[in-house]
Amino acid sequence: MSSKEQIAIDVRDAVKRYGDFTALKTISLSIKDNEFFTLLGPSGCGKTTLLRMIAGFEDVTEGAIFLYGDEIENLPPNKRPVNTVFQNYALFPHMTILDNVAFGLEMRGAGKSEARKKAGEMLELVQLTQFSTRKPSQLSGGQQQRVALARALAPQPKVLLLDEPLSALDLKLRKAMQLELKHLQRETGITFIFVTHDQEEALTMSDRIAVMSAGELQQLGAPTDIYERPHNMFVADFIGETNLLEVSVDNIENGRAICHLGGGHELTCNEVEGVGVGSKVHLSIRPERLFMSDTPAEGESLKGSVKENIFVGTDITTIVDLQDGPDFVVRTSNSDRGNKRIFEPGTEMFVNMELGAARLLVD
């Protein structure tokens, strides 16, 4: 990569309104060259709308979109050097697999035989060469998915847009395709913009994630940032499992915030910009960052008693009752049972965590 990072897609103050309804409220974000970028959010959050605006299927009500420095928001879809993998694949039913993949190449001016030759190479890349003379209806969902991918990649777009392409596949196939997509992105070096509502999928595949909700950008960052340092309630709750606790911030000293949990419990955590003394906000603690012991450990400890243990395969989930305080969920990995203790229900114990485990949220 060049020393100066190039911007593939630059969305500036983009707004989308349908009549009175605002689907996107002033979104700005930059997607870097060669990046696997994910738009993540629940259905109706505006992620697909934003993707369709980049593809050219939706008008931009206000704002601008740049593709490698060129303003594109007023270009029709067939004039934008981006290609889309559609959620329902949208393969042309009357054409063979080979002709489907060759279509974009032909439209860009390649001769029929040349287009077919290149399409054949694309089919090789997605391991579907033996199906090239079949029609889409003769293929399984996973195979159709790969054809859609080959078709969109064949004209070598500057950016590939993927609209929930894996949502119709079963779990096993989806996991395999996640890896395949990730590898394909590395091999081709094309910028991918991936839309999904599946947070696990987003965490697995992305270089960076934009979490969206209700037409607004909630947080943008690398998967570890989003997971470990969620910015607000929505992000903390949407990504992974977490303990959300209502707290009031009593004091802030040397970058440490002392938080009051109710029931006399106190926790110290890192200060967060935007949360001052006296504010009543929420605290997020991931269940796997907690561990239990007989005696208070170094760092942060809260006294409680075990309510229930739930076996969930790889983990054991323990519900802890903090006297007069909120319930806590603690997750212990089964592989960690040598180091960490599981207590019988009713036992009094301490819930411990390291200093960085609790995260203050901007509500």
Place this chain on the structure above:
Amino acid sequence: MAAGAASGGSATTDTYKEVRTWLLLPAWVTLAILVLAPVFMMLIYSFLTKEFRGGVIWEFSLAAYDQFFFDRGLFGDDPAKIEWTYILIFWRSIWQAGAATILSLAIGFPTAYFIATRPEKSRALWVFLITIPYWVNLLIRTVSMKFLLRDQGPLNDFLINIGLIDSPIHIVNTNFAVQLGLFYSYLPFMVLPIYAAVERYNFSLSEAAADLYASKATTLRRILLPTVKPGVIAGCILVFVPSMGSFLAPDLLGGAKNFMIGSLIEEQFKGNAGNWPFGAAASMVLMTMVLILLMFYARQQARSEKAGG
């Protein structure tokens, strides 16, 4: 057969088959009486000898077909030459019906597309609006059309009043008037099958085509049309076939020199002047032509389905 199945008794599939046979019987009988019997009757009549005041003499003869295809002079003893009169009428029918079909397609396709792309709730209303004129008898509609199009009719008056033309355009008694009449008679048969096909069309295919750098025209030609082709072909058949045999529009709007095969056949069975075997023979030729066209289509369809599988 029925008794055997009943005495067997145990096999439910046999019982089911028997019930089905009996339930279908009325439909088969009706079809046989109303469709097969008349066609068969015409086939027989076409090989009989004509009675001078209409009707037939039960005597085998090829005279009707001979008259249709060959000219043997006024007294029937010249060497046989090909008779072009009826072949020309036939040719004109194909041509007129073809033109009417193309006109219907040109208007019907955008109409069907328009309806199919309306919000789901209003589509039924649009379809309803399309069919409203067809509640009125075809004869009345065709006569009204003649009034509308004639030299002193509202259309010409309007065009003169807005200054577009100085003198009336002669539309009635032209080929074009017949095409218009046929087009108007059968337009819904074009619109409805195409509408049904476009309604089923997945519009993300058009988006995919645009995404892959296809222009709107290319998307229409390479994606939409091939996908809705069965609807288009059904519409074309439903307009072309009845247009071929139609006689109301050619009679009322075309006048004597724009005679079509339907009118020729009609004449042979009207009043005392007719020639039943000749009319029957002309019907047989018409039917054969249409059947050949349909078989050609069916074979095409089977071939493309085999390829699509």
